[in-house]
Amino acid sequence: MxxxxxxxxxxxxxxxxxxxxxxxxxxxxxxxxxxxxxxxxxxxxxxxxxxxxxxxxxxxxxxxxxxxxPLIGTGDKDEPQPLGRESEHCGTEGNLLFRVDAGMRVPHLLSWCVRHSLAGLEGLVGVPGRVGGAIAMNAGAYGCSVAPLLRSLTVFTPERGVHILRPDGWKSAYRRFCLKEDCSWFMILSAVLALHVSTPPALKSVFRENFRRKKANQPLREHTAGCVFKNPEGDSAGRLLDAAGMKGVRRGAFFFSPVHANFLVHDVRSGILGTSADALALIAEARQRVKERFGVTLDLEVRVWPCLS
Ligand SMILES: Cc1cc2nc3c(=O)[nH]c(=O)nc-3n(C[C@H](O)[C@H](O)[C@H](O)COP(=O)(O)OP(=O)(O)OC[C@H]3O[C@@H](n4cnc5c(N)ncnc54)[C@H](O)[C@@H]3O)c2cc1C
Structure with missing residues (x-):
């Protein structure tokens, strides 16, 4: 340690x-x-x-x-561990099961999926985090997210130590994930994911298309934390923020991206010291404007630390 x-x-x-x-x-x-x-x-x-x-x-x-x-492993040489067909485990034909460490980088996992023609995680193209974070956030895009692929999790809690959970041990929804058991905090150590075999051209073309859409619509080269707000039911936070005039609005070293209004950019080249007070004030202003204009209260997607309860 x-x-x-x-x-x-x-x-x-x-x-x-x-x-x-x-x-x-x-x-x-x-x-x-x-x-x-x-x-x-x-x-x-x-x-x-x-x-x-x-x-x-x-x-x-x-x-x-x-x-x-969590354990980071030995780096990008780490590979998911094959566990066989899903039918051998719970009666569902077609899927292959793999154990993946929480510390594995998502882009590394996706390259491995492409090399092995395994589909399911295409919605994570361009997501820069690690597998544990992707599960804890139920990350995804373009209609896909991680939670439906999860078959079991190895987690640590101070109350129960290391233990294995089946799907009835957690709850998930759009960008939400929590354990059902009472615990002060939890750490995901590894996950069993169900992936299905695709053909290399089909899979590559979905990955390519998702990445093209992401590059065209999101400021991937800037310092951001992804989308600031979750999409409200039936609408897009980016659309509401854009219509509320937030694109390009700046405070100190932070501004809402002109490319995608739901991305807060830290302009590290501005020569101005970026402070969390400025970032949070700008987020509060965005939320206020959307509330006043559309009556919608946006929920944060980005996690603010410390989260002390
Ligand atoms: C350019 C860019 C594009 C993005 N695009 C998308 C997108 O398309 N879709 C999307 O959903 N997100 C997107 N994101 C947001 C982010 O990448 C995802 O939410 C990602 O899954 C977070 O993973 P992480 O490992 O970085 O988690 P962190 O940021 O480190 O942590 C996020 C939360 O997860 C918890 N957590 C992390 N690891 C564990 C663990 N092992 N056990 C328990 N809890 C843990 C943390 O405590 C924290 O509450 C984007 C971000 C950027 C910067």
Whole structure:
């Protein structure tokens, strides 16, 4: 277990924003999980599980949190582990099952899917996080999301330690995921995903088309945390924000992208220090404008840290 004192959090996020945590705890071996609660108690502060940091807006200053990172594995040589056909497990024909570590990068998993002609995760094209974060956010796009592919999860909770959950052990909805059991916090360690065999040309063309749409409509080269707000039922947050005049509106080093009004960009080249106060004030202004103009209250998709309950 590697413990870093007072790590700077901004470099760990795609938005490049955030102060310092009390500590960051990175696990190197599964057995270390038994010592984790004791270690966290000694450090103090509230545990926050970090994946790829691509959906986070972290506040400035000295934060009363401890960042916990799941096992990262040995890097991009790691591969999902085949577990056989789904019919052998629960009677559904056609799908192949794979165990995937939570620390695997989503783009690495997608390249592996393309190489092996395995379909199901096409909605994650261009999503920069890690597998654990994609599950915790039920990430997706273009009509696909992660939750329907999940068959089991290995999770750690301080209350129950490491245990395996079947689909009746969690709840998921659009960009929502939570465990049904009572726990103070949880960390996903690995997941069993059901993927189906496709043909290489068909799969490549879906990936290519999704990536083309994403590149055309989203500011992928800028520092962002993806969509700030969830889409309200039957509408698009980007459309509402655009109609409310938020495209290009700036405060300090932050502005809403002229390419996609639901992306808050941190303009790190502006020479202005980006502060979480400016980012949050701009988000509040956007929410207010949409509320006044359309009577719709937008819910945040991006997670604001610290989340202290
Ligand atoms: C350019 C860009 C494009 C994006 N496009 C999309 C998109 O098309 N669709 C979409 O859904 N999202 C999109 N996102 C948002 C983001 O990439 C996804 O939500 C992603 O799945 C977050 O994963 P992460 O590993 O970065 O999680 P983090 O940002 O590190 O964490 C997000 C949340 O998940 C929790 N978490 C992370 N890992 C674990 C774990 N192992 N166990 C338990 N909880 C955990 C964290 O505590 C936090 O609450 C985009 C972001 C960017 C920057």
């Amino acid at each position: 590697i413990i870093e004192d007072r790590p700077a959090l901004a470099p760990l996020t795609t938005l490049r924003l955030g102060g310092r945590a009390l500590a960051a705890v990175r696990l190197e071996r599964l057995e270390e999980l038994s010592r984790l609660p004791e270690t966290l108690k000694r450090i103090g502060g509230s545990p926050h599980v970090l994946g790829g940091g691509s959906n986070l807006l972290i506040e400035d200053g000295e934060l009363p949190i401890v960042v916990v990172r």
